[in-house]
Amino acid sequence: MPDPGRRLITGFSNPTVKALRALREKKHRKAAGTFLAEGLRLLTDALECGHVPQVLVLASGRDPHPLIDRLEHAVFAAGGEVIETSADILGKITGKDNPQAVAGVYDEFDTSLAALDRAAAPIWLVAQALRDPGNLGTMLRTGDAVGAGGLILIDDCADPFSVEAVRASMGAVFTQHIAQARWEEFLPWLRGGEGQLVAASLRDAVPYRGAPYAAPCFILVGNESRGLPEQYEAACDLRVTMPMRGRADSLNAAVAGAVLAYEVLDSLEG
Incomplete structure (x- = not known):
C-alpha cells in the first residue's frame, strides 16, 4: 500500500x-x-x-x-x-x-556569471559550443574530481539540465557551479578580475607539461569537431599543446579538458 x-x-x-x-x-x-x-x-x-x-x-x-x-x-x-x-x-x-x-x-540554478565567485577555486572549466550532453556531463565530473569551481558554457552549448547531461554528470551537476554566457560577455567578465585563460592549441603554444599555470586558471576547450575559433585562442593568456603519438590529430574535447585540468592541478599544488 x-x-x-x-x-x-x-x-x-x-x-x-x-x-x-x-x-x-x-x-x-x-x-x-x-x-x-x-x-x-x-x-x-x-x-x-x-x-x-x-x-x-x-x-x-x-x-x-x-x-x-x-x-x-x-x-x-x-x-x-x-x-x-x-x-x-x-x-x-x-x-x-x-x-x-x-x-x-x-x-534550475542561477547560471549568470555574476553568481560566480572566481576566488572560490583555483581551477575553472570553460567549454565553447560544446554540443554533446555526454561530454558536458563528463566535464562536470572532471571539475568535481579536480576540485574546480564549476563549468562555464560559452555560446551555444548543450543544455546542462537535460536528462542526458545530468545523468552523465553522475551528480556533479549539483556540486559544480554552472554559468552560461556569450563570448562577448565572458571575456570582459574574466578581465574584470584575476584569472588566467588557458587553451590547448597549436598556435604559438608551449608543452602542456611544466607550463606556467596560475590560479585561478580557466581551462578553455572548444567544439567537438571545430575546436576553438582563432580569435578565442588569440585572447588566451597561455596556449599549450599536447603530444599526439598516433594517427589521431586531436583528443575528445572532454578528455582534453580532463588531461589539462589534472596537469594544472599538479602544477598549482606542486
Whole structure:
C-alpha cells in the first residue's frame, strides 16, 4: 500500500505524468524553470549538497532503502510532493527502458556569471559550443574530481539540465557551479578580475607539461569537431599543446579538458 502522504498515479495520461515527461524537452524545462534527475545515488548526492527536489517520484514495488526514506522526509519537510507510480510510467517520464527506482524534479540554478565567485577555486572549466550532453556531463565530473569551481558554457552549448547531461554528470551537476554566457560577455567578465585563460592549441603554444599555470586558471576547450575559433585562442593568456603519438590529430574535447585540468592541478599544488 502506498504511504498516505504520497500521491498515487496509475495512468500514463495523467496530466502530472505529461508535465514531468515534458521536462525532457528544453523549451518545457525553460518554461517551468525545473529539470529532472534520476537515481538514488544522484538524488542523495544532491541532498547532501543542499538540493531538495520539489517533486520526488518513486516506483512502486521498489526495495525499501533508508536513503529513499531520507529523501522522502526531506521533500515533505520542504513542502514538496511525493508521487508513487509504476516503473513503466517512471520510465516514460525519464525516457529510460530500465528506469531507476526514484526521480526528482529540481529548480534550475542561477547560471549568470555574476553568481560566480572566481576566488572560490583555483581551477575553472570553460567549454565553447560544446554540443554533446555526454561530454558536458563528463566535464562536470572532471571539475568535481579536480576540485574546480564549476563549468562555464560559452555560446551555444548543450543544455546542462537535460536528462542526458545530468545523468552523465553522475551528480556533479549539483556540486559544480554552472554559468552560461556569450563570448562577448565572458571575456570582459574574466578581465574584470584575476584569472588566467588557458587553451590547448597549436598556435604559438608551449608543452602542456611544466607550463606556467596560475590560479585561478580557466581551462578553455572548444567544439567537438571545430575546436576553438582563432580569435578565442588569440585572447588566451597561455596556449599549450599536447603530444599526439598516433594517427589521431586531436583528443575528445572532454578528455582534453580532463588531461589539462589534472596537469594544472599538479602544477598549482606542486
